[in-house]
Ligand code: AMP
């Protein structure tokens with residue numbers, strides 16, 4: 001079967017790595033991919049957001065199955081276009097991806113179907129939002145409705161900060177069109193966790209837990225990023241909690257989406273806040289997390305292509321997943337300055353030595369092929385050094401052994417990935 005993976009990050013490299021192992025995969029393509037996917041797949045000179053470019057390639061090359069990594073092409077309707085062509089794909093339609101594309105849509109769905117989440121209201125003009133803030137008080141959270149590359153959420157400690165957040169999003173248009181509408185919601189206390197389930201429209205299959213590290217620097221300091229590291233399993237979501245999340249959040253979402261005429265297919269990635277009362281939904285993403293996907297692919301024993309196909313074909317009720325018991329950990333290496341300004345084009349050496357460490361795979365994110373077989377940095381998050389081990393200390397020792405073999409003075413990483421699991 002001819003498979004196309006859409007995207008260019010560490011998530012997509014890990015998907016290519018896992019899919020390439022499937023005996024079902026005869027040819028693998030990645031649009032546009034990176035220097036890592038080039039070793040496993042044929043990279044295409046087509047950007048992930050170039051829907052017509054992707055559709056043209058799929059038609060001309062009789063692609064059998066398309067796996068969509070990032071949210072932008074999902075929200076823009078790539079899966080709808082593939083459906084119209086009769087080509088199978090993994091990922092939600094635009095109507096399904098609305099769960100990530102519009103926070104207001106998701107909050108309304110939660111209200112209608114009794115899914116626990118922070119109290120909220122939605123606003124399309126600033127004065128009414130400020131009136132709501134004045135009556136509810138702080139702390140309070142102001143969110144741009146649409147996609148804002150993970151930056152559209154402002155946690156406000158006092159009412160003046162919240163007024164300023166409303167102005168920043170709605171008047172200064174800091175997130176462009178994403179802020180035409182906003183959600184203002186209650187500040188939730190508790191411990192954050194992520195939960196992932198595959199969904200085929202009707203049935204859901206929970207995946208293993210994975211914990212991300214969102215802040216740029218050690219000790220969870222510094223600005224929010226796309227994710228600086230991850231590990232799996234995540235001790236905070238035990239079996240009892242996973243059962244509750246399925247029953248109270250995931251299942252009602254699937255039923256609600258089907259009832260709304262938007263049957264959801266793909267991955268539901270739930271951001272949760274857990275306290276003594278139980279789990280509450282903070283937000284949904286409708287794709288694999290990055291770098292959470294890397295640790296999951298490292299632990300998955302089942303044929304991933306079979307699993308993603310079962311999801312696309314509505315066969316999840318009959319699908320079982322097999323996982324390695326081991327712990328997987330990813331340490332992200334980013335260009336100095338990320339998530340702010342950073343340099344591209346610097347050379348990365350030592351990748352071979354790092355990859356040769358026992359239990360280690362170096363997934364590429366923002367990399368490109370340089371002259372004479374060199375690899376150069378081509379983005380903010382550049383590598384996802386991923387290791388498997390019998391426990392957190394072993395996985396962590398291996399990951400950092402590999403990190404230390406990588407010779408890239410212009411890069412940095414957090415040195416404390418997994419600290420919560422170790423503290424427990
Ligand atoms: P989101 O993009 O919605 O996941 O929000 C980014 C981060 O903001 C989350 O990971 C939480 O740490 C925080 N956050 C979002 N909403 C809330 C809330 N209602 N209460 C507390 N923290 C929140």
Ligand code: GLY
Nearest residue numbers: 226227289290291
């Ligand atoms: N690692 C967070 C995300 O993929 O959104």
